[in-house]
Amino acid sequence: MSSTQKTSPGATLGFADRPAAPTPRRELEVDGTFPSWLTGSLLRNGPGAWNVGKYRLAHWFDGFAQLHHFDFAQGRVHYASRFLQTEARAAVEKTGKLRTSEFATDPCRSIFQRVHALFDPSTVLTDNANVSVQRLGDRLIAMTETPLPITFDPDTLDSEGTAFEAPGQVTTAHPHYERGTGSLLNYAAHLGPRSSYRMFRVDPDTAEVSELARIPVRKPSYMHSFGITERFFVLAEFPLVVNPLALAVSGKPFIANYRWEPERGTRFTVIDRRTGRLHARIQGEACFAFHHINAYEDGDVLNIDLCAASDASIVEDLYFDRIDGRLAAGRPVARNYPRPTRFQIDLQKRTARRSTLSDVGLDLPVVNAPRVRERPYTKTWGVGTSEDWIDRIHAVDITTGEYRTWHEGGTYPGEPVFVARPGATDEDDGILLTVVLSEHRETSALVALDARTLETVGRAEVGHPIPYGFHGLHTTRKASPDA
Numbered sequence: 001m002s003s004t005q006k007t008s009p010g011a012t013l014g015f016a017d018r019p020a021a022p023t024p025r026r027e028l029e030v031d032g033t034f035p036s037w038l039t040g041s042l043l044r045n046g047p048g049a050w051n052v053g054k055y056r057l058a059h060w061f062d063g064f065a066q067l068h069h070f071d072f073a074q075g076r077v078h079y080a081s082r083f084l085q086t087e088a089r090a091a092v093e094k095t096g097k098l099r100t101s102e103f104a105t106d107p108c109r110s111i112f113q114r115v116h117a118l119f120d121p122s123t124v125l126t127d128n129a130n131v132s133v134q135r136l137g138d139r140l141i142a143m144t145e146t147p148l149p150i151t152f153d154p155d156t157l158d159s160e161g162t163a164f165e166a167p168g169q170v171t172t173a174h175p176h177y178e179r180g181t182g183s184l185l186n187y188a189a190h191l192g193p194r195s196s197y198r199m200f201r202v203d204p205d206t207a208e209v210s211e212l213a214r215i216p217v218r219k220p221s222y223m224h225s226f227g228i229t230e231r232f233f234v235l236a237e238f239p240l241v242v243n244p245l246a247l248a249v250s251g252k253p254f255i256a257n258y259r260w261e262p263e264r265g266t267r268f269t270v271i272d273r274r275t276g277r278l279h280a281r282i283q284g285e286a287c288f289a290f291h292h293i294n295a296y297e298d299g300d301v302l303n304i305d306l307c308a309a310s311d312a313s314i315v316e317d318l319y320f321d322r323i324d325g326r327l328a329a330g331r332p333v334a335r336n337y338p339r340p341t342r343f344q345i346d347l348q349k350r351t352a353r354r355s356t357l358s359d360v361g362l363d364l365p366v367v368n369a370p371r372v373r374e375r376p377y378t379k380t381w382g383v384g385t386s387e388d389w390i391d392r393i394h395a396v397d398i399t400t401g402e403y404r405t406w407h408e409g410g411t412y413p414g415e416p417v418f419v420a421r422p423g424a425t426d427e428d429d430g431i432l433l434t435v436v437l438s439e440h441r442e443t444s445a446l447v448a449l450d451a452r453t454l455e456t457v458g459r460a461e462v463g464h465p466i467p468y469g470f471h472g473l474h475t476t477r478k479a480s481p482d483a
């Protein structure tokens, strides 16, 4: 479908293209109260247009990156937005053709071009960094799953070039932050005749990349995020895998090269953070997840928490033709929506025991990260779904499985970003900031919820719809080693 068609006017408003021109910073009308202690900025990333030139990008994840900046002072809220200035978008605007491979849409290439791409992947890897905003020292970067994150100026939203280059062709937009230094920790899959996973660290001051571990792999898994505990990196290798050489010459879009091979199970690759050595590879049940919630050690047991589904059908369910069909038929967004799931990886017994932490459907999970990352915790927040699109926010107690829900008819919230109240002692003492699209008003608003009760405390009207995005970051912009 074209993303501007509306078969179900409510939910599809979030897939309508935004104009290419920047939205200048202006004050938003506030209803209720944004707490006076809330300062700094919420920076969000996500696709803002799917139709450029003659191209109709095929999948939600493909759209061109648009940055959204909300800033807070004394209960007032200002907003600005701007498309990331990328080579990927510039090429389409200039030539009317897609030059780079997006997640699920690919340019037509000759066999010569495909073989050339195998030897020089930089000619085809997109810089359309539309997934997340992260902090590298005192810089802000936009990231996607190719190795080309882009630095941008938080005030002007001007793009400032490639921040660093990851050591592989596929990486994640969900790095972890090293406690004490603020270095980014991430993995990249280096694809070729001898493929490997490479764990790496990015220095927060110099942006220098250093390799920490190299683990050979024959058929790399599609992993959108990974786990980290005090001693270990944990790669949950879901059985959605790719033959690297086929990927290079297939001519299919990136994700269409991955095959679901459930007989492989989920393989947990446990890597020693200090030595970079492979510590264990332990098999668990087949499943698929985009997002890790958190991970921590309990003696020789690693608790690896994910928003996991029984298969990877959600990837296919987010193509526009599928979304459109499901919305028109009044069916939920995904056949298998993820649930909070724990794998207990016993390093002594070499077992991976799977359990469900709550029966509620949850994705785009967040935790009080500076406080609970790599540590025991009780709370996570994320988005859920009912009849059609993502239309609710849940606060889940992962120790009991109980949850609270925020839902307003005809509205569609995005990822809730948690901001702790200064001086808070409880893990869930703070607010959630979420961009909510209203189908009746045909506009989006930034909504602040009490993280504990999920009561709405403040709402700032943007005045136009904001397309469904992915991930954001709240920052007071003072570089903090605990990020």
Ligand code: CO
Pocket: 131, 173, 174, 224, 290, 291, 470, 471
């Ligand atoms: Co993500």
